[in-house]
Amino acid sequence: METVALQCVAYVVLFHGVLGGVITGDDALYTSDDKVTILNVTNFKPTVSISSNAWVVEFYSSWCGFCKRFSPTWKDFAADINAWEGVISVGVVDCADDNNNPLCREYEIMRYPTLRMFSAFHSGKLGIELQKDSIDEMRHGVLGFLEKEQMEGRGSPWPNLNPYRSSDLKNLWKDASPEVVYVIIIFEEPESYIGREIILDLHKIKGIQVRRATTHNEALSRLLGVAFYPCLSVVKRDLNSFNLKLVDNTRKSFREQIVSFLESVGIADVNVVKSVSHTGVLIEKVEISSDRMADSAVAGTNLQQPKVYYQDLLGAFAYSLQHEIPLHHHITGQALGALQNYVKVLRKYFPLDHAGNIFAEKLQDWVIVKNDNIQGKTFEDQVKILLVESKFKLPVLQNWKGCRGSKPHFRGYPCSLWQMFHTLTVNSVLINSHNLHELKPLEVLEAMLGYVTHFFGCEDCAAHFKQMAADTLHLDVHTPDDSILWLWRTHNKANKRLKGDITEDPKHPKTQFPSRNACPACSDSKGVWNEEEVLRYLKRFYARNNINYSETTKEDSKEITEFVSDDVERRKLGWDFSIADISLCVVLYISSAAILILVYIKFVLSNRYKKKSYVFDLLGKV
Structure with a gap:
């Protein structure tokens, strides 16, 4: 068993390495060659908080589409003011790294990317936000900050930025x-x-x-x-x-x-x-634009995939509860209402097993009674407690299956979030198929909108999603089926805008879903949709009984395939044994049964023999 355990550990490590989405080397948005300092929960305070120079730091998420689009500009900006080192330094923090969760929560980072300027020896202050803009505008914002620092008595060792007012x-x-x-x-x-x-x-x-x-x-x-x-x-x-x-x-x-x-x-x-680098590169002003600034994170998936994988759905479920929501320092007011609606919808329509339903129900009961304020850290701790109580397991690393990109920073969580949203809308209709008159058509969509508004990390992505909802949601959705079609149209619009964008995975190009190969009846040769057929297809595609529980891809090695298959079967059984363990038990059971049968036969035959001998002896005496 020790050997089996060691093999399992090895498979887990290999599994996480292949599928875990750890971003290193060339896959990272930033490296030390980019004139930025890579900061994290370990080195942030020793590097920034007690520094004699000022800092400007980008808090980003490696899955955030706009962060990917913004990163070349931030690199150019860092190079542009690289000669200012000693007065102000440029850093980056990846809030998608779970290890950085406490740091990002402490500095109240709830949207990505967030740019913060920190004074010398800032001693834990939250910093001053710098607007995401052109390189010139960001540089001017930094200069205004530095000049104010000097006027308030900080930065005395720096060169004097104030005008010379004497004539002597x-x-x-x-x-x-x-x-x-x-x-x-x-x-x-x-x-x-x-x-x-x-x-x-x-x-x-x-x-x-x-x-x-x-x-x-x-x-x-x-x-x-x-x-x-x-x-x-x-x-x-x-x-x-x-x-x-x-x-x-x-x-x-x-x-x-x-x-x-x-x-x-x-x-x-x-x-x-x-050596002073001034690229002179300007970027578009960061604003919501109907033809360019699409929600690259919420729209970050290629829908042409043959299956909906439970592994992706559970990854989105876990990431939202374990990472995004806990990042908030305080959850109150409208954000608290949005959280309550979100957990209600998850409890009702997310395809969970028995233990998962117990967990979701306990979480819903705990959140609903909170009518004032929930701290993000308290929410995180409560999730951990309820997972233990319900014996339900959520993945710590999101090991994407259908949403796995060609590189770790492609697709992933945004793709899985779309998949989860579609699954919730479809299953809300299917579960209530016998009493649709009692189902509120906007129930799931409004819960999604609340989550995106208050908890989804990509600021510009969330703004774009909110704009699409403001434009068409209440105009187009009147029946439960309308909710399914509205989300489908919205997703296809986003994919169309993002086709060819820097955030697009080159090996998973954005396409309109479903393709004609997947659903010939859904569109004609000119690409005109038959929405009645589309609706039928979506109900089949995202139905609970169509979810694929396989956790492997064809290119995965045989060992990983066997390990993951065992894990899936173990979840289905609800036991803590692997298939190998169960097989061993079966072999032992059959062997034991065979031995018992042989012993029984021998015992019976032996008794019969003894009984006959006794009778003959008795007759002989008579």
């Missing part, structure tokens, strides 16, 4: 180190960011100090002969000065002109300037 050139040298040979003054309009950008771009170069002055300092402008703005003035230690010629009013032009000057005077470390 001698004051320029009061704070300059002895190695400074030149002070470069950037004259600009008050609303310009170029001066602050150049100060930080060049702050590591020894031998110079960069300051900024605005048009309000007219006395200094006259003293240095500045007749137009913007302008570059160079002041030497002997207080002699001259102006440098600018090609245009851009950060790049300022930097190139200063570099050219430093090279001409032989200033050391000028290569530091050349």
Whole structure:
């Protein structure tokens, strides 16, 4: 049995490695080569909370479609301000990693991606949110934050970002180190960011100090002969000065002109300037757009799959209860109402076994009586308690089957969530088929909408789903069957928008569901849907009796197949034995039975023989 146990452990490890969705190496959204610091629950506080420089951190989820689309921009942004290291650093935290759950909950991260700016030695404060925008706008937001930090007395070791307001050139040298040979003054309009950008771009170069002055300092402008703005003035230690010629009013032009000057005077470390990366890449403003910013996470699945796998449904069920909901620091008001509706729908329509139904009922009873506030950590702890009480098991790692992508960051949870939503709508109708007049057509859809609104992590994805619901939900859904078709139309619209998107798995392209191969009667040769046939197909496809409990794919090895099959059968039986254990018991049982039969036969024959002998003896005496 010890050997069997060790083999099982090995299979579990192999199973998680192949199917578990652990994102490493080239599969990760970020690596250390991206000029970002990879942060987690272990190193976040030692790295960020007690740092002498400021931080700007992206909290993201590796499954979030918009996070995938946003990651190239964040990488470019990190490269763009890489020269500002020592003043502000750029980091990332993957909240999809269960180990980071406490960290993301502590900092109240409920939507992805969330950008937060942290002061030096911020001591656990939640930080200030930075808007997701173009690289230029995010850089300007960071500059405003840093300048405010200095004005409030923090960041004293940093280069001075405040405008020089004196007209006395001698004051320029009061704070300059002895190695400074030149002070470069950037004259600009008050609303310009170029001066602050150049100060930080060049702050590591020894031998110079960069300051900024605005048009309000007219006395200094006259003293240095500045007749137009913007302008570059160079002041030497002997207080002699001259102006440098600018090609245009851009950060790049300022930097190139200063570099050219430093090279001409032989200033050391000028290569530091050349390493400054400014991509100049702009991204679209982050907003909901009907033709582009689709809900890439909630719509992140290719529906052309032959089966609905219980493994995927249970993965979505588990992830929402164990990860997304517990991330909330406090669940109250509308969010609490949404949670109550969500657990009610799961209890009524999710295809659970006996132990699962006990768990769902206990969870529903616990949540329903809460009429004020639930802490996310309390919810997480209660789920663990109820799992033990009900003897129901939820997967810790979501080992996707039909929703498995070609790489771990493709598909996965978003795909499984769609599958679960479809299954709930279909089974709500099938379960109530004999009393549909009592079924509220919007019961399941409104519970889904509440969950997406308050708990689904991808902020832009949730906003898109809410917009689709606001546009058509109450107009199109009047009967229980309408709820099935509304979700189907919504999903197909999302897949159509996302076809060819960066979030699309190249090996699982977005298509319209069902295909003509899967359901020839559902559409004609021109792609026109026959919704009556579609409805019939969806009821068959997502029905409880059509769910596939197989946990393996053809490409999986024979060992994993046997291990997973044993696990599925064990769940069906409700025992804690594997098929191998049961087979062994059967063999022992049959062997024992055969031995007992042989013993019985021998005993009977022996008794008969003895009885006959006794009779003959008795007759002989007579």
